[in-house]
Amino acid sequence: MNPITKRLRSRAEGPGQSGPGSPVSTTGTARVGRKTKDLVKQLEPGDVAVIGHRNIDRIAAEDLAASGIGVVLNNDPSSDDKYPNRGPLILVEAGVRLIDFPDADLFELLSDGETIELDGPKLKRDGQMLATGVEQLKPDLDRRLADQQEEIHHALAAFAENTVNHIQEEGEMLSGSIELPATRTNFRDRHVLIVVRGPNYKRDLRALRAYIGDVRPILIGVDGGADAIRDAGYKPDMILGDMDSATDQTLKCGAELIVHAYANGKAPGKQRLIDLGLDPIILPSVGTSQDVAMLMAFEKGASLIVTVGAHFNLIEFLDKDRDGMSSTFLTRLRIGEVLVDAKGVSRLYSPGLTTGPLFFFLAAFLVLVVVVILTSPALADLADLLWLKIKIWLGF
DSSP states (O other), X not given: OOHHHHHHHHHHOOTTOOOTTSOOEEEEEEEEOSOHHHHTTTOOTTEEEEEOOSSOOHHHHHHHHHTTOSEEEESSOSOOSSSOOOHHHHHHHTTOEEEEOTTSOHHHHOOTTOEEEEETTEEEETTEEEEEOEEEOHHHHHHHHHHHHHTHHHHHHHHHHHHHHHHTTTTHHHHTOOOOOOOSSOOTTOEEEEEOSOTTHHHHHHHTHHHHHHHOOEEEEETTHXXXXXXXXXXXXXXXXXXXXXXXXXXXXXXXXXXXXXXXXOOTTHHHHHHTTOOOEEEEOSSOHHHHHHHHHHHTTOSEEEEESOOOSHHHHHHTTOSOOHHHHHHHHHHGGGEEEOTTHHHHOXXXXXXXXXXXXXXXXXXXXXXXXXXXXXXXXXXXXXXXXXXHHHTO
């Protein structure tokens, strides 16, 4: 079990959790939300999260477990076996019960804030049974994940086909024909650090603390990545995305706001910023928000682009639940050597106290003590007295 899972398990375990094979009964407050990334901001220990999340991805699983809840009720299949999805397993390994209700409409049955009871996989309210779900257990999830990994070639073939189909409409990412707006942020010859909500993105961001302090790059948060920048003690220079993940406090921090709109100009995130009294820039573009952020930095003259949490492998693309990720491929092809992925940098090197620097420190300290004693008559007399006592004690 990796360190993150161990930490999440210790935070998530609580009353109502029983050993393997024993019946589990849990009572809690239902917190209902169709979007997991929005619901996790409201969850507290003791709540029961009610979601509709087909294929729970790794980020959603870690966020749910970190909230301290003990139960998740999913109105959709937590994994549909189309690709190796570790999200449900991460959640269960963290000590959170995960129960799917594929044959019931939880959003019709339950209201936010009401008290509900789970007797095993049976959902009850005031003693009345409402529905029976399918609890996701670790042995079953382990077996399903192994089967999914054996069939990954099917997911790869479907992904490649969809990507090819999308390349023609997203080819402007490669040609550079996207019209970028004027911004107050000056990218010319600057380093740019782009933070995206991805696996271990917060830990990787902390590992770059020395780099941020020395180089002082432009900090761009892609949606919820902006919150991670603030949590790390920094202020984002720019926030780019559809504005559905960042908190109100982060959006009001003074960063330049770029709303990533659909290619037809429709910008669902614009109204939220207007309601907050903010004045955003609208940028219509194909592709994902992280791609647009990288392309903007490149086209505006950044000397180096460093990404934290950005998606670049097959599983992460499939977790994004997008038919094709051609924009990501095209953007990376266009940027080339200017782009540096810092994903996993926190696991690259963990500095510790080695014997060499320790001996050097001790030697320098002893030299300093000797110099101080020799240059101070009072301390020299004290040292002579101590040395005399040591000789007497040793019998010399």
